[in-house]
Amino acid sequence: MSLVKVWDKEIKGKLYAVGDIHGCYNLLMNRLNEIGFDFKSDLLVAVGDLVDRGLQNEECVGLIDQPWFTSVKGNHEDLCEWGLQERAAMQCHIENGGEWFYELDGFKQTNIVRKLSKLPVVLEVNHNGKKFGFVHGHVEQNDWDEFKESFEGGKTNFRDPADLAMWGRDRIDPDNLQYTHVSGVDAVIMGHTVTQKPCKRDNCYWIDTGAVHWGTMTILDLSKV
Template sequence: MIDHHSPLRFFPANNRGRDFIIGDIHGQFDIFETILEKINFNDATDRFFATGDIVDRGPYSDQAVDWLTQPWFNSVRGNHEQMIIDAMSGKGDPARHARNGGSWFYQLPLERQHEIAIHLKALPFAIELELLSGEKIGIIHAEPPGLEASLSWQKRIKRLSAFNPTVREKAQNQALYSRARIENSQKQIIEGVTQVYVGHTTVREVMSIGNITYLDTGCSFPDGKLSVIDLHTKLVVSCGAESSS
């Protein structure tokens, strides 16, 4: 059961510094810190946006709240955040979550579990970001809702808060879990935004299909890495676990 959360968070253009989008961190905040060093990140002017799944599998998932309280760090909600939200609402499957990298959560004191869940529940399903160039960027964890080619980004996002519960829950589940577009190599352009950045589906290298770019390069796996893209230069920087040790 997914809640009536405000589905979209909008960010105006950053006229002071750079904007970066990073793939699924999955508790690997040590690798994230290495990336911050590699790109000479300036927390006074630069901003970071994550594709969700910032928790589970990695050893530092408990740090997620600390990062979310940083004014420059923002994330959409992923299915791993949703599993925590569902577990704490009594409607989830803690055993399944634990098998999928979430066992760390159930080892925490109940008060800490509630604190983490509150922060994760505040995450939007989607982020829309403006660039100084006038481009509009969309960020969502898995894929934009709605498989119809004619639907714009804006119409897809509206489904996330539809009054009809069937439409709303289907859209939210697509936002968190869907792999239909990449599995079917659907190259239709999502109108209304220049580019959409997603995570969820592990790819060996950052890749695009149509105007959807897949950023989850599997940092929680031994042969994977964490990848980030500079939205202004379009340069990709990747870092594996061995680089952060």
């Protein structure tokens, strides 16, 4: 799976984005029913961290198989992959809500990692004349095309672009003035950093409002952005 993906399927209905789900499958389904989500024509894009900390992690992994759902890869999906390869990563994962993963048998673990490994780090969706970008944590460049191109060249400034995108938080800091409007895209939707309500800076939105902590899951109707 390419680290950068451009959505190429028709979206007949609305486009929505959901913040970090973190194993809260029932909460997600209840919220979708509340907003009148049309499972036959709408598309829901998750900004990563489908798993860990919550109780319904396998159900959340199963969302990847649904035609009305897609996601980018978050740092917790990254931890699942690392955890099977490195003992230090496994311990880090367990300490951050990943204990459920190591209680599964090897077949289930492998199958889950197979699914998670296919998720892109960056997703671009064009819908109703607008271009939307999705990434879990951070966009380093102030130009969307330059950001995407950075994934073609490998590590820069000693940091892997995928690591920055999944783990970084610098752009959300209002005192960090090097980050401004991201040109070449109408809006960038991110999660990773928990905020009490959706946060906007320039044309970037952060929508992880602590579903697993406070039961407040944000689903953003992108026709209103």
